[in-house]
Structures are given as C-alpha cells and as structure tokens.
Amino acid sequence: MSVKVSETLTVECETGNYHTFCPISCVSWLYQKIEDSFFLVVGTKTCGYFLQNALGVMIFAEPRYAMAELEEGDISAQLNDYEGLKRLCIRIKKDRDPSVIIWIGTCTTEIIKMDLEGMAPKLEWEIGIPILVARANGLDYAFTQGEDTVLAAMAHRCPEPEFSVSERKKTIQNVFTFHSIKKKELDEYANNPSLVLFGSLPSNVASQLNLELKRQSIKVSGWLPSQRYTDLPSLGDGVYVCGVNPFLSRTATTLIRRKKCELIGAPFPIGPDGTRAWIEKICPVFGVETQDLEEREERIWESLKDYLDLVRGKSVFFMGDNILEVSLARFLIRCGMIVHEIGIPYMDKRYQAAELLLLQDTCMKMCVPIPRIVEKPDNSNQIRRIRELQPDLAITGMAHANPLEARGISTKWSVEFTFAQIHGFANARDLLELVTRPLRRQKNLEDLDQTTLVIKKNKF
Amino acid sequence: MKLAYWMYAGPAHIGTLRVASSFKNVHAIMHAPLGDDYFNVMRSMLERERDFTAATTSIVDRHVLARGSQERVVDNILRKDREERPDLIILTPTCTSSILQEDLQNFVYRASIISDSNVIFADVDHYQVNEIQAADRTLEQIVRYYLDRCYRQEKLDQFLTNVPSVNIIGIFTLGFHNQHDCRELRRLLRDLDIGINQIIPEGGSVEDLENLPKAWFNLIPYREVGLMTAMYLNKEYGMPYISTAPMGAVDMAEWVRQIQKKVNTLALISSIKRVDYEHYIDGQTRFVSQAAWFSRSIDCQNLTGKETVVFGDATHAASITKILAREMGIRVSCSGTYCKHDAEWFKEQIQGFSDEILITDDHAEVGDMIAHVEPSAIFGTQMERHIGKRLNIPCGVISAPVHIQNFPLGYRPFLGYEGTNQIADLVYNSFALGMEDHLLDIFGGHDTKEVITKSLSTDTGLIWNPESRLELSKIPRFVREKVKRNTEKLARQKGIETITVEVMYAAKEVFNS
Numbered sequence: 001m002s003v004k005v006s007e008t009l010t011v012e013c014e015t016g017n018y019h020t021f022c023p024i025s026c027v028s029w030l031y032q033k034i035e036d037s038f039f040l041v042v043g044t045k046t047c048g049y050f051l052q053n054a055l056g057v058m059i060f061a062e063p064r065y066a067m068a069e070l071e072e073g074d075i076s077a078q079l080n081d082y083e084g085l086k087r088l089c090i091r092i093k094k095d096r097d098p099s100v101i102i103w104i105g106t107c108t109t110e111i112i113k114m115d116l117e118g119m120a121p122k123l124e125w126e127i128g129i130p131i132l133v134a135r136a137n138g139l140d141y142a143f144t145q146g147e148d149t150v151l152a153a154m155a156h157r158c159p160e161p162e163f164s165v166s167e168r169k170k171t172i173q174n175v176f177t178f179h180s181i182k183k184k185e186l187d188e189y190a191n192n193p194s195l196v197l198f199g200s201l202p203s204n205v206a207s208q209l210n211l212e213l214k215r216q217s218i219k220v221s222g223w224l225p226s227q228r229y230t231d232l233p234s235l236g237d238g239v240y241v242c243g244v245n246p247f248l249s250r251t252a253t254t255l256i257r258r259k260k261c262e263l264i265g266a267p268f269p270i271g272p273d274g275t276r277a278w279i280e281k282i283c284p285v286f287g288v289e290t291q292d293l294e295e296r297e298e299r300i301w302e303s304l305k306d307y308l309d310l311v312r313g314k315s316v317f318f319m320g321d322n323i324l325e326v327s328l329a330r331f332l333i334r335c336g337m338i339v340h341e342i343g344i345p346y347m348d349k350r351y352q353a354a355e356l357l358l359l360q361d362t363c364m365k366m367c368v369p370i371p372r373i374v375e376k377p378d379n380s381n382q383i384r385r386i387r388e389l390q391p392d393l394a395i396t397g398m399a400h401a402n403p404l405e406a407r408g409i410s411t412k413w414s415v416e417f418t419f420a421q422i423h424g425f426a427n428a429r430d431l432l433e434l435v436t437r438p439l440r441r442q443k444n445l446e447d448l449d450q451t452t453l454v455i456k457k458n459k460f
Numbered sequence: 461m462k463l464a465y466w467m468y469a470g471p472a473h474i475g476t477l478r479v480a481s482s483f484k485n486v487h488a489i490m491h492a493p494l495g496d497d498y499f500n501v502m503r504s505m506l507e508r509e510r511d512f513t514a515a516t517t518s519i520v521d522r523h524v525l526a527r528g529s530q531e532r533v534v535d536n537i538l539r540k541d542r543e544e545r546p547d548l549i550i551l552t553p554t555c556t557s558s559i560l561q562e563d564l565q566n567f568v569y570r571a572s573i574i575s576d577s578n579v580i581f582a583d584v585d586h587y588q589v590n591e592i593q594a595a596d597r598t599l600e601q602i603v604r605y606y607l608d609r610c611y612r613q614e615k616l617d618q619f620l621t622n623v624p625s626v627n628i629i630g631i632f633t634l635g636f637h638n639q640h641d642c643r644e645l646r647r648l649l650r651d652l653d654i655g656i657n658q659i660i661p662e663g664g665s666v667e668d669l670e671n672l673p674k675a676w677f678n679l680i681p682y683r684e685v686g687l688m689t690a691m692y693l694n695k696e697y698g699m700p701y702i703s704t705a706p707m708g709a710v711d712m713a714e715w716v717r718q719i720q721k722k723v724n725t726l727a728l729i730s731s732i733k734r735v736d737y738e739h740y741i742d743g744q745t746r747f748v749s750q751a752a753w754f755s756r757s758i759d760c761q762n763l764t765g766k767e768t769v770v771f772g773d774a775t776h777a778a779s780i781t782k783i784l785a786r787e788m789g790i791r792v793s794c795s796g797t798y799c800k801h802d803a804e805w806f807k808e809q810i811q812g813f814s815d816e817i818l819i820t821d822d823h824a825e826v827g828d829m830i831a832h833v834e835p836s837a838i839f840g841t842q843m844e845r846h847i848g849k850r851l852n853i854p855c856g857v858i859s860a861p862v863h864i865q866n867f868p869l870g871y872r873p874f875l876g877y878e879g880t881n882q883i884a885d886l887v888y889n890s891f892a893l894g895m896e897d898h899l900l901d902i903f904g905g906h907d908t909k910e911v912i913t914k915s916l917s918t919d920t921g922l923i924w925n926p927e928s929r930l931e932l933s934k935i936p937r938f939v940r941e942k943v944k945r946n947t948e949k950l951a952r953q954k955g956i957e958t959i960t961v962e963v964m965y966a967a968k969e970v971f972n973s
Contacts, residue, residue: 016519016535022495045471045590048464050498051924067464072587074461075559084461107493107556111525138493138556139521204933208965281531303969380516380543385970400514406510426969 006171008362009370011347014329016376019399020321020345021415022047023136023146024104028055029419030150033200036228038098039065040088042116043106064096070108077112082119086126093129100229102150105135130229142345144247144322144418147200151251154232155259158224159242161194161234194221195282196233196261198251199244203227203422208298208424209244209269210338216279216293224251235259242266242282244423247323247356250349265351267358270324271331272300272428273305277358300425304335307432310439312336314392315384320377321397322418326352328395330359332435333366340389343377393438410438466823466843468798468861474499475594476552476582477515479685482632482661487546487577488515489536491529491564492554505848506867507633516540519555528560533567535576541575545912546603548666549575552582579668580605592684592773593801595632599661606669607696618673618697620730624723625655627675630686631662636776636860636875641681644876648706651721651744652737660689673697680707681875682775684799705794706875707779708787708883709751713741714948744877751880753790754888763891767793769830771818771840772859774799776874777787778809780839780858785813785882790887793833794818796826837890842866856890905920922948924959931961946971 024047040048055063067089073079085409089101105116120131122332134153136146172300197209197220210220222233235241241255242264255261266281267274276297283290301308316332318325320343329339349356363370374382379400386394386409394404394411400410410436420433470839473490477499478595480488490496500513516785517891518529520537537549551568553560572579583601585593610616627650631642642659649656657675658664678693678701680686700722706715720737727734745752754760768790774797781795796818797806803819810817818829827847830838838848838855844863848855857866858874924932928947935943943964950967951959 016494016521017516019497019500020495022493022498044586045467046473046492046496046555048467048497049470049474051500052466053498063465069462069464071461075587079461081461088461088463107520108559111556111559140524142494204931207931211962211965273713300969304539383512387883397501399497399504402504402508403510403512426965 009356009373011349011375012371012382013375014378016378018320018343018345018377018379018382021397022138022339023052023141023142023143023149024051024106025054025143026136026150027051027065027102027104030102030147030200030225033202034100034225034227034229036099036230037064037102038092038100039102039104040068040092041065041086041104041106042068042070042109043104044070044108044115047106047108056110060246064098066092066399075108079116079269082123085119086123089123089127089129089131093127100130100132102132102134102153104150105133105137107137107139110135110137128313132157142321142323144245144324145250145346147245148248148250148384151198151248152254154225154229155198155235155251155254158232158235158259160236161239172249177412190291193238193240193288194234195219195240195242195288196222196224196235197242197244198224198255199248200225201244202421203250205421205423205427208426210235212269212275212279212424213282216283216288216290218282218288235261240264240285242278243351244269244278245324246327247354249351252351253288266357267330268327269423270327272297272304272425273334273362273429274327274331274355274358275423275425275428278355281354296425300428304432307429307436310436311432313338314439315340315389316381317391317394317396317398318342318344319379319382319394319396319414321414324417324422325395326355326359327369328417328431330355330362331431333359333362333368333371335432336366336369338368339371340391340426341382341385342371342373342419343382344373344375347373347375376406393435412438412440468611468821468823468841468843470591470861471593472557472584472586472589472594473552473554473582475589475591475596475685476550476584476598478591478633478635479595479598480548480550480552481514481659482546482663483602484663484665485546486514486548486550486666487540487544488550488552489540490517490552490554491520491532491533491557491562492517493520493556496554496556503633504886506858506862509633514544514546518551519570520560524916525560529562529567533562533564534571537567537571538575541571541577545799546577549577549579550582550598550602551579552584553586553927555586555831558586578605592799595685596688599629599685602666603660603669603672603689603691606666607672610670616670616673619672620726621655621657622730623655623736624653624726624732625657625675626719627657627672627676627678628659628690629680630684631659633662634860635682635685636773636862636866636871637868640871640873641875641879643871644873644878645679645681645706645802647878648716648876651740652716654719655736656725673699676726682773682804683805684773684775691932705775705779707751707776707879708783709745709877709880710777710787712749712877712880713745716741735740749877749880751787751884754884759888760788763888766791766837766891767791767833767835769793769833769835769838769840770795770814770842770858771797771826771838771844772807773797774802776859778806780883781810781813783880784839788884788887791815793835794829796820796829837887839887839890854890856886858886861908868923878931921957922951922959923957928959928961930963931964 024041031039103116116133120133124131132153134149136149206223213220220238226232237260241259241261244250246268252263256263264282264285267277269275269278276293280290315338317340323345325342325344329342333339394409395414396411401413404411416434420434421427477488480486503509503513524774560584568579568581572825582598584597628645631638678690678699680690680701680703683703693699694701698971702718704715706712714735720735722733760833770777770792776795781792784790785792794816795810795814798821800819807817823843830847838844838853839858841859845855845857872882947964947967951963956963
C-alpha cells in the first residue's frame with residue numbers, strides 16, 4: 001500500500017458551530033436506568049420543547065421527569081426560587097415518591113445564577129428526599145456530557161467502603177461455610193480490591209460486561225449508576241474504577257480527586273478490539289492473567305465476517321456530536337474502513353489517552369493514516385469537506401441526515417449509537433448492524449433503481 | 461415556576477424560524493446555546509426536507525456570558541451573508557439568550573451596514589408570546605419591512621392586477637397539513653377563475669413582497685398565522701381580507717360567497733363582469749364533496765347523538781366542532797383550544813355547537829375533562845391521541861402539535877371540498893373503530909385461541925436459577941420470549957440443566973451470529 005502513514009496524532013479545533021443535542025437529553029436514558037429517581041429540569045419552554053420532541057413517544061409513558069418551567073416572574077426574581085422548587089418537589093414526592101430527585105440546571109439557571117447547589121441541601125433536609133444537582137447546560141456541555149455531570153454529582157453520594165464490616169462478614173462466612181464451591185468462589189475474589197465501573201448502560205449490557213470480567217476471575221463490586229439510587233456502590237480509598245464510555249471525564253476526575261479512587265485508564269469496551277483491550281488493562285491491576293481472551297476476540301471477528309466484507313475499504317466521515325467518535329472510528333478502522341475525519345465536541349486527551357493510543361496502534365496495524373480529529377467542529381465547513389471527499393458513509397445528526405441523503409451521501413444517524421447496545425463482545429454485531437444498515441439499504445435500492453428507472457425512461 | 465410535562469405550543473423562536481425557513485433564500489440565525497437548534501432536526505425529520513434548513517446558531521457559551529458576544533454575532537451574520545448570499549437574514553434570540561439583554565438590535569444594525577443581505581431582528585418577546593403568536597408577528601414584521609422600504613423608495617406599485625387575484629397568507633413549514641391545503645386552495649381558486657398573486661411564506665421570495673398590494677384581496681386560511689399581516693395590509697393599503705377557514709361544507713360555501721362579494725365589489729371599479737358562484741357551490745357540495753350525502757346516508761345515522769370532545773388550535777377546533785355538530789349531527793360535549801390569546805373569537809364561533817368550552821394549555825386538564833365526559837371519540841392533537849389510548853377511546857388527530865404520521869405523503873387536505881371528504885373519513889373511521897371495539901368486548905374478543913406452537917419452551921427439565929430469571933425479566937418484553945427460547949434451545953443442545961446468566965448470554969452470541 002502506498003498510503004503514507006502519518007505517525008502523529010493531532011487534534012484541530014474549529015469554530016464550534018455544530019449541531020448536537022442539548023445535554024439535558026441525558027434524562028431520557030438516565031430516568032429509565034435509575035428506577036427510583038425523578039429528574040426535574042429547571043429551565044424554560046425551549047428546554048421543554050426540546051425534550052418533548054426529542055423523546056418522542058416516551059413522553060406519553062408517564063415519565064419520571066418533568067420541567068420546572070421558569071416564567072417571567074422567576075427570571076426577574078419577583079418570585080422566590082426556593083419556595084417555587086419546594087412546592088414542586090413536595091408535589092413530586094406526593095405523586096411519585098422517588099428515592100432521589102435530580103435537579104438538572106440549564107442555561108437559564110446559569111445566566112440568572114440560581115443557586116441550585118445552595119438550595120438543594122436545605123430543601124433535602126426539609127422534605128426528606130435526597131436532592132442532587134447536575135448542571136447539564138448547553139453553555140458548557142454537549143449531548144452525552146449531560147450524563148457525565150449527573151454521574152459526577154452522584155459520585156459524591158456513594159457511601160465510603162466499610163472494610164471492617166465486610167472483613168467481619170467474610171470471617172463469619174468462612175466459619176459457617178463449609179461448602180467447598182462457595183469457599184472457592186470466595187477465595188477467587190478475596191484478594192482483589194473492589195472494582196467499580198462507571199457509565200450508564202442498559203442493565204443487560206452491564207451484566208454482560210460483569211460476566212466478561214468474571215470469566216477472568218475479576219468481580220465487579222458495583223456500578224455507578226446502579227439500577228436503583230439506594231444501591232449506589234461504595235467508593236473510596238483503594239477502590240479501583242474504570243469507565244465504560246468516553247464522555248465521562250468529569251466523573252473520572254471526581255472519582256480520583258474527591259473519592260480518592262484509582263482510575264484504570266483503558267480503551268472503551270466498544271467493538272471486540274476495544275473490549276479485549278479494556279479487559280487487558282483491568283486484569284493486570286488485579287494481578288490476573290487473561291485467559292482465552294485472544295481466541296474469544298478472534299471468534300467474534302469470525303462471526304462478523306459477512307458484515308466485514310460489506311464495510312471493508314469503504315470510507316466514513318464522523319461529523320461529531322456524542323464523543324463516542326474516537327472509539328467508533330478505531331473500531332471501524334479495525335474493520336477495514338477508512339476514516340476521513342473524526343469530528344468530536346470535546347476531547348479529553350488524558351481520560352481518552354488509552355483509547356487514542358489504541359487508535360494509533362490500529363492505524364499502524366491496518367496501514368492507514370491517522371484520521372484528523374476535529375474538536376468543536378464547524379458544520380458548514382464539514383459539509384464542504386464531505387462534498388469534496390464523497391465518503392461512503394457520513395455519521396451525523398438528524399439535522400443533516402436527510403439533506404445529505406438527498407445529495408447522494410449515505411448517512412447513519414449518530415444518536416442511535418448512544419441508545420443502541422454497542423458495548424462488549426456480544427454486541428459487536430449490533431454495532432456493525434447499525435453501521436452497515438445504510439450500506440445494505442443502498443445495495444437494495446441500487447437494484448430497484450436499475451429496474452424501475454429504466455422502465456420509466458422507456459415510458460417517457 | 462410551574463410543573464410541566466408537555467406543551468401545546470413551542471417557544472417563540474420556533475415560530476420565527478418556521479416563518480423564516482419557509483421563505484426562499486432567507487437565513488435565520490439563532491443567538492442560542494449549543495443544542496437549541498433542534499428546529500433543524502424537526503424540519504428535516506417531519507417534513508422530510510431534502511435541503512439543509514437555513515437556520516444556524518451563533519453559539520452562546522461561557523465566554524459570551526463573561527464578555528458578551530462582542531463581534532461574534534456580527535461575524536456570524538456576515539459569514540452567512542458571504543457563504544449563502546441570502547436575500548434576508550433574521551436574527552432571533554431564544555428564551556435563554558434573551559435574558560442576557562445584549563443589544564442584538566445594535567448588532568443587526570452594524571451587520572446590515574456591511575452585508576449585502578438585508579438583516580432584521582425578530583421582534584418577539586420570548587416570555588410573552590408562544591410559537592404561534594411569534595410566527596404571526598414575524599411574518600407581519602417581514603412584510604412590513606419590505607413594503608415600508610419600497611414605500612420610502614417610492615417604488616411601490618399599487619395597481620391591482622387586471623383579473624381578480626389573491627394572496628394566500630399563512631401557509632408554512634411544519635404546519636398541520638399545510639402543503640395539501642395549499643394545493644386544494646390553488647385548485648379551488650382556479651375553478652373560480654381567480655389568479656394567485658402570491659403565497660407566503662411557503663416558497664415565497666422576500667424580494668417579491670413589494671407586489672403583495674397588487675392582489676385584490678387576501679385569504680387567511682388559518683387565523684393563527686397571517687391575520688396580523690392581513691390587518692396590516694388592510695390598514696396601510698386598504699386590502700380587504702377573508703379570514704374564514706374554508707373547512708367543512710357550510711363554511712366552504714360561506715367562504716366562496718365572501719370571495720364572490722369581494723370580487724363583485726371591485727369588479728364595479730375594474731369594469732369586469734360580475735361573478736356568480738352559487739351554481740359552483742351547489743355542484744361541488746352535491747357531487748365533488750361526498751360529505752353532504754354522507755351525513756344523510758344510513759351510516760351516519762348511527763353517529764347521531766354520539767358524544768365527542770374536540771381540542772386543538774383555534775381554527776381547527778372551531779371548524780371541526782361546527783362540522784360535527786351541524787353537518788354530521790354528532791354531539792360535541794366539550795370543545796376547547798390552547799390558543800388562549802384567541803379565546804374570545806373561539807367562544808363566539810362555537811356558541812351553540814358545544815355543551816362546554818375549555819380554554820387551557822394544560823394537557824392534564826384536557827385529560828381530566830375527557831376522562832370525565834367519557835366520549836365515544838376524541839378529535840384533538842397527538843396528546844389527546846395518547847390520552848385516548850390510555851382511556852381506550854379512539855382519537856382522530858385534527859390539529860398540531862403533531863408528529864411524523866401527520867405529514868402524510870398522500871394527498872390529505874383539511875380545507876376545500878376534498879377536505880370535507882377527508883374529514884368525513886377521519887370522523888367516521890374513528891367512530892367505526894370505537895363501535896367495533898365495543899362489539900368485540902361484548903362478544904369476547906377477536907380470537908381466543910392462544911398461540912402455543914411458536915414457543916419451544918416446556919416446563920420439563922430446564923431450571924432457571926433466580927439470577928437468570930431476574931435477568932430475563934429485565935429484557936424488553938417484545939424480545940423476551942425469543943431470548944428465552946434461544947437460551948433453552950442452547951441449554952438442551954449442550955445438556956445444561958440449570959440455566960444461568962452465563963448460558964443466556966452464550967446463547968445470545970451463538971444465535972445472533
């Protein structure tokens with residue numbers, strides 16, 4: 001291959017005029033994940049309109065979220081914020097009785113400097129429900145970063161690990177358990193310090209990853225977030241943490257600095273290559289040698305063969321809106337695709353260090369140049385570049401998808417990657433299913449074009 | 461501060477953007493934080509628009525909070541001017557950025573000096589008006605801007621066209637069946653031998669706005685958007701207008717008669733033959749529209765006295781109420797609108813056609829009312845459709861807010877004679893389904909035989925341990941059976957007796973590939 005392989009990785013920065021979802025959209029998946037929560041978005045009609053339309057059908061299913069809609073009196077401080085929020089929260093408590101209320105601060109609460117963090121503890125004490133504050137606003141964050149702000153706030157509420165209690169439990173169990181299997185199981189896990197994974201995943205994807213680590217004799221002691229707020233994992237000195245999604249840099253920082261946890265920097269378990277690299281980073285920390293991992297990855301790749309034939313040699317352009325882009329691009333390069341550009345809203349080089357390294361290695365291995373990474377992209381510039389490059393696939397937001405399709409560029413709606421199950425070995429196929437869908441559709445329609453258009457031409 | 465889950469009308473800037481992006485070659489710039497450009501998604505998705513929506517954001521971020529936008533807004537305007545060469549650029553704030561109280565008007569002024577495009581600032585208050593009112597205002601503002609300019613330059617040509625002609629005002633993007641209604645209106649006017657001077661804003665060009673006064677009069681099919689423009693044109697240029705919605709056979713006839721009157725008044729001056737449309741009305745009502753016959757047919761007899769609830773925007777809710785009550789003999793127990801600003805007109809319109817009137821924009825209140833009345837059918841927005849689902853009452857969607865189903869590809873006007881047919885179908889189908897459902901209920905459902913052959917699961921042999929059973933229950937219901945079947949299949953193949961979570965996911969890997 002005569003392609004010049006660039007060895008260095010550069011991150012460019014553009015104007016930041018790009019389309020993405022507002023970070024308050026995180027309530028749509030978080031309220032489903034955390035079953036006993038209630039999300040209260042403190043904002044204006046604009047926020048409400050966005051949620052109502054973006055969430056579509058979910059809105060009619062009595063969701064556990066609502067808007068605290070600010071009116072003119074709230075903006076001009078004629079009304080008392082504290083009293084207003086108290087009234088709404090008491091009503092929520094009465095109607096839904098959640099275990100936690102999460103206030104989502106928006107652009108408006110930032111601008112009018114509403115002191116949500118100050119009011120929350122007071123109100124929490126007064127009404128007896130924990131109140132968390134997450135500033136998931138469009139002034140500072142993009143789309144998936146909303147989850148990051150919520151999880152960072154939630155990390156503060158995780159209990160300290162009670163070593164003494166668990167030690168005692170263990171000895172008691174040792175005394176009373178004579179059953180050999182149970183003892184063996186205990187021994188298997190006994191020496192490991194605890195490992196907490198962070199990032200919101202559908203519960204069956206979370207248990208798939210748990211199982212994956214269990215195969216390597218590593219026990220996951222908890223997830224942030226857990227299925228219920230009341231089951232938050234213990235965090236503290238000596239607890240190892242590892243992220244499963246690339247947009248959780250604030251959460252990672254909070255866990256390191258405030259909770260004194262040890263962060264395992266690893267690529268993210270997206271695609272079989274990512275999953276293997278993720279496990280390979282975790283295992284040595286616990287002094288475990290990986291077993292059967294390479295073969296397992298091989299088997300997964302083998303099972304993807306039909307899809308790989310479809311994508312090999314095709315080119316992709318990421319416009320960027322959900323920060324999963326680097327991981328997805330790395331996976332697609334490994335699948336044999338050529339990536340023109342990785343647009344990304346925000347690039348935390350430290351948190352994503354291992355992922356970037358794997359991207360570099362993958363490019364070397366596949367003999368392709370390292371794609372340009374464009375932080376805070378400019379959509380109109382990107383569209384110009386797409387026009388020049390004519391990629392086989394553009395991964396982009398819904399605002400541009402139909403217009404690009406109309407111009408003959410196949411597109412995949414990027415938001416689907418946020419909602420689909422893409423983590424771990426078992427979901428690699430689902431991931432490629434998404435990527436290949438426009439390519440397969442195009443293939444089907446090509447045949448259609450030939451037949452129907454020819455007949456039409458003959459007719460007229 | 462109020463607790464809200466749902467709203468009928470969106471924030472003001474959506475209205476402005478809808479008007480701006482309906483015109484040809486007009487670009488809208490939002491002064492807004494990241495993520496407020498959701499309008500582009502809606503237009504691209506709901507309207508299945510093939511072109512890029514001409515709306516961009518001048519992003520408000522932390523730096524703007526600290527230092528103000530400074531040159532940024534002006535730069536963004538000038539950049540769009542250079543790149544797209546639009547005729548007009550409209551700058552609009554959003555709820556959030558309007559609190560910043562930056563002097564956007566000043567930015568617009570500065571940009572307009574340098575740019576080739578005209579630049580205006582959307583004059584809407586985000587805490588006073590909603591999407592609908594903002595659209596109305598913005599349309600008037602644009603028309604006023606171009607006519608005033610033309611008037612000042614003394615280029616305004618006010619001579620009427622030789623033959624009778626009209627402007628249709630208020631057809632625009634993301635409007636409820638607007639495209640189809642527009643096509644139907646064109647057809648009607650062609651039948652009546654009336655020319656169309658301009659249709660705005662959809663597909664219109666701002667440079668042509670100066671020719672608006674050449675039309676004989678204006679048609680305002682929906683009073684929500686366009687009425688302000690019509691009143692302005694009436695006041696400044698003496699143009700008469702018709703704001704009756706030609707929806708339903710009776711109002712349709714009334715609308716044609718109004719047109720006849722307007723044409724004949726001006727015909728005296730223009731030395732054109734007087735027109736008489738009575739014959740046309742009669743023919744259309746009896747033979748093109750099936751609605752009149754339909755309401756006399758035996759089918760419709762069954763609907764007599766059935767109770768309904770109607771809710772929607774002022775135009776559609778009022779028209780549908782009148783159609784149900786006076787054209788189909790159906791009892792409207794309650795009729796309401798979320799257009800609170802137009803409540804007086806609405807009440808006056810449906811006087812005598814509805815038992816109760818409800819003016820609210822709180823969907824919970826509408827839901828409670830429906831639950832209380834227990835009608836046989838609802839005619840409302842998407843929200844009422846979902847209320848109906850929960851209460852098991854059929855619902856026909858007659859008004860925005862809507863979703864993608866309400867942007868049909870097929871021809872579905874609500875206005876005109878074809879519209880009467882569409883509405884009759886909609887009404888009848890809603891009720892028929894309700895009846896069918898009711899009868900099925902009495903006679904015990906469609907098919908009581910259970911489908912058992914599809915499942916391979918038997919209770920013999922395999923044991924699901926508690927963890928795997930819990931895991932299975934977390935899997936979405938629509939795939940749960942399949943997962944269960946596949947897992948048990950694998951367990952049988954491998955001779956496993958107790959199913960664990962591991963077996964479940966092993967099965968997923970085996971059967972997925």
